Amino acid sequence: MTVGPDRLRDKVVLLTGATGGIGAEIVRRLAEEGAHVVLTDLEKSGCQDLLDTLTQPERHTALALDVSSEEQWEDVVAATESTFGALHALVNNAAIGSVATVDEETRSQWDRVIGVGQTGTWLGMKHAGPLIERSGGGSIVNMCSILGTVGGLGNSVAYAAAKGAVRTMTKNAALHWAKARVRVNSLHPGFIGTPPLLERWEGSERHREMLAGTPMGRLGRGEEIAAVVAFLAGDDSTFVTGSEIYADGGWTAA
Ligand SMILES: NC(=O)c1ccc[n+]([C@@H]2O[C@H](COP(=O)([O-])OP(=O)(O)OC[C@H]3O[C@@H](n4cnc5c(N)ncnc54)[C@H](O)[C@@H]3O)[C@@H](O)[C@H]2O)c1
Structure with missing residues (x-):
């Protein structure tokens, strides 16, 4: 068990939506803590550019992944196993938003938001979870939101629906894999x-x-x-599963 500042030393961590605002910060933190990071996003080139800014870029790899494509998940998980031989953590971070209210949202935008945020998170767990289990156990971090739990500003209905599903799928998957030592938690910024x-x-x-x-x-x-992702991904959180962790400046306490 590795805890402390080097706690992700030699853990292989796969991250989706790696080049986004939060994703890029997660990449930097995971790399600083010693992980091998599999950076994925819609465009491989953006992942590669970010990877090239890291110390020891050769420790990491960049791949294209549209999380709504089951075929691409199969390819990325297979490539991760052949490159690193194992996977210890998955961070399901990719999502898209829509600020439309319940009466404004369109069917096509609803399908896109659910397809990426909800279906993409399920596909990630489905395909990466078994490799984490075969690697001796580890952690899945599902990026959720305060809008997975509360009504927020009364808009973003499709996003709230996707994140609500992420919250409950997390608990469901945590129970399924509890004895297999694959922990699953949701993080709610x-x-x-x-x-x-x-x-x-x-x-x-x-x-x-x-x-x-x-x-x-x-x-x-x-x-x-x-x-918080670094805490959940590594061995500092080995008894934490099925939990929802809030990093919201107190929003849901009010
Ligand atoms: N920024 C916030 O205030 C906030 C608050 C709560 C939760 N979150 C959550 O945090 C996560 C990251 O948010 P962010 O602010 O960095 O968003 P962002 O829009 O900056 O980044 C999202 C990333 O996901 C990628 N992406 C979009 N569609 C994709 C697909 N089909 N397949 C793979 N990747 C895809 C984008 O290319 C982008 O790099 C999301 O799950 C978001 O819902 C963000």
Whole structure:
């Protein structure tokens, strides 16, 4: 068991949505803690660019993965096994949003949001979970949201539906794999001021609402989410499964 600052030493961790605002911070933290990171996102080139900024880039690998494609999951899990011989953690981080309300949302956007955030998370668990089990056990971190639990600002209905499913699938899978030592937990960020999010919303009414609903009075930072991922991915959390961990500045406590 490795705990402490080097706690991910030589663990193989597969991450989806690696080049996004939070994903890139997770990549940096996992690499700093000694993991071999399998960076995946829609475009391999963005993953490779990010990988090239890491110390010892040769320890990591970059692959294209659309999480809504079962075939691509099969390919990525097979490539991970042939490159590293094992997988110790999966971080199901990729998702897309939609701010539409229940009466505004369109069927096509609903299907896209559910296809990536909900179905993509299930496919990741389905295909990577057995390899984690064969590797001696490990951890699955499903990136959820406060909107997987509470109504938020009363919009983003498709996103809330996807994240609600992520929350309950997490508990279901945790029970299935409990004796196999594959732990499954959901991580629920509040509003995180990543560059893409700020670019879209800074100064808007929505930005003011995000701040007003957060008791700590500020948005979170990507590295504050990455720190919780590192805890959940490694051996500091070996008795934590089926849990929902909030990093939301107090949003759900209010
Ligand atoms: N930023 C926030 O405030 C916030 C709050 C709560 C939860 N989250 C969750 O954190 C996670 C990361 O969010 P973020 O803010 O970094 O978002 P982001 O939009 O910056 O990044 C998302 C990444 O997912 C990738 N992606 C989109 N569709 C994909 C697909 N079909 N297959 C594979 N990858 C795909 C994108 O290319 C992008 O790199 C998401 O699950 C999100 O729901 C974010």
